Amino acid sequence: MEPADARGVARRSGRRPGNPGTREAVLAAARAAFAERGFDGATIRAIATAAGVDPALVHHYFGNKDKLFLAAVEAPEDPAEFLPEVLAGGNDRLGENVVRMLLKVWDGPARPAALALVRSAVVNEWTAKLLREFLVSQILRRVVGTLGLPAAEREARGSMAASQLIGLVMTRYVLKVEPLASASPESLVAAIGPTVQRYLTGDVDLPAQQKR
Amino acid sequence: MEPADARGVARRSGRRPGNPGTREAVLAAARAAFAERGFDGATIRAIATAAGVDPALVHHYFGNKDKLFLAAVEAPEDPAEFLPEVLAGGNDRLGENVVRMLLKVWDGPARPAALALVRSAVVNEWTAKLLREFLVSQILRRVVGTLGLPAAEREARGSMAASQLIGLVMTRYVLKVEPLASASPESLVAAIGPTVQRYLTGDVDLPAQQKR
Numbered sequence: 001m002e003p004a005d006a007r008g009v010a011r012r013s014g015r016r017p018g019n020p021g022t023r024e025a026v027l028a029a030a031r032a033a034f035a036e037r038g039f040d041g042a043t044i045r046a047i048a049t050a051a052g053v054d055p056a057l058v059h060h061y062f063g064n065k066d067k068l069f070l071a072a073v074e075a076p077e078d079p080a081e082f083l084p085e086v087l088a089g090g091n092d093r094l095g096e097n098v099v100r101m102l103l104k105v106w107d108g109p110a111r112p113a114a115l116a117l118v119r120s121a122v123v124n125e126w127t128a129k130l131l132r133e134f135l136v137s138q139i140l141r142r143v144v145g146t147l148g149l150p151a152a153e154r155e156a157r158g159s160m161a162a163s164q165l166i167g168l169v170m171t172r173y174v175l176k177v178e179p180l181a182s183a184s185p186e187s188l189v190a191a192i193g194p195t196v197q198r199y200l201t202g203d204v205d206l207p208a209q210q211k212r
Numbered sequence: 213m214e215p216a217d218a219r220g221v222a223r224r225s226g227r228r229p230g231n232p233g234t235r236e237a238v239l240a241a242a243r244a245a246f247a248e249r250g251f252d253g254a255t256i257r258a259i260a261t262a263a264g265v266d267p268a269l270v271h272h273y274f275g276n277k278d279k280l281f282l283a284a285v286e287a288p289e290d291p292a293e294f295l296p297e298v299l300a301g302g303n304d305r306l307g308e309n310v311v312r313m314l315l316k317v318w319d320g321p322a323r324p325a326a327l328a329l330v331r332s333a334v335v336n337e338w339t340a341k342l343l344r345e346f347l348v349s350q351i352l353r354r355v356v357g358t359l360g361l362p363a364a365e366r367e368a369r370g371s372m373a374a375s376q377l378i379g380l381v382m383t384r385y386v387l388k389v390e391p392l393a394s395a396s397p398e399s400l401v402a403a404i405g406p407t408v409q410r411y412l413t414g415d416v417d418l419p420a421q422q423k424r
Contacts, residue, residue, distance in 0.1 A: 122334040122386055132387045159392035160403055167379020174334055175344045180371035183419030190417035191372055195407045205402035207395030
């Protein structure tokens, strides 16, 4: 992680780490890998190889795979930082706390960058895959993961919660449908929190595959 | 509505109705008017004036304001055609029937055009206004309008239902989050219908303005 390491890396890979193109090359390789293989399937080793650098340099620049992913999708915020606050109220308040946090981020300075990410995902299949991976690996998995559910149920509940949360973003910030667009955050937490709570922990019919 | 009318119109306006540019000029003027003034604020008279044609010609080409609007936004389907089926189950089945109809349209041949409309709305502020007007004037108003609610409640409930329905479209067809993306329509009706039902007719805290 120190300059000596980075120099060693550079010697081996033939790329100079000080080259401003190196960071961009890693990010480009990361975007391709995460979009093609998903967050779980992509490895720092393969990304480094594709970028022509040593894996240690990727760690040096970006830390872990989560951080590399956040940099690759240009995420305006790191969801991991908000998670303790979302989880602090316990399982019974998860729905309202997720909605509250979503509105806090979107009503804050990150909105333009978040909006840019959503816009890009809607027009670009590749960015759509990245945004989906972001939602699944950085947000839903962490929130739903605290509930101790079997994997299939975890994913079904997560995708339903995602449908309401993404819809809230679209209705309030993209299409601006009133009165939801200018409603107070707390009134939306009260209106929409129970839906997310039901999807996460309530008695719901889980979405099932077409052919079983 | 007959050729004689159209010729009279053409003489007055100085535009020949047979000119293929005329229809496009009306549609362009309609898009601008609906985006700027909304569905209710836009008039066929003003749209005709902006396009340099007689209002009778607009009626001749497009029928009523609803039809002109659908042509202007390039709506793949006319929601009015599906409405009887959605409403047939009565107020208590409105939620599930709206979800069922949404999935039927999106899982059918209209999907590419519907997707193009959503994509355009997300990147273009102007198309976003048109899609919002489409949702509000062509779908929500008609569905929620059957419930006999006061205007403020009608809009609040409509916008909440919109948030779940748009979110379902985004999660299933744009971001393709599994298992929701490949779930059977009926399992989604069962999972998400109750949410839409609650927003339309249930006991919910209605979203309220920021400053009261």
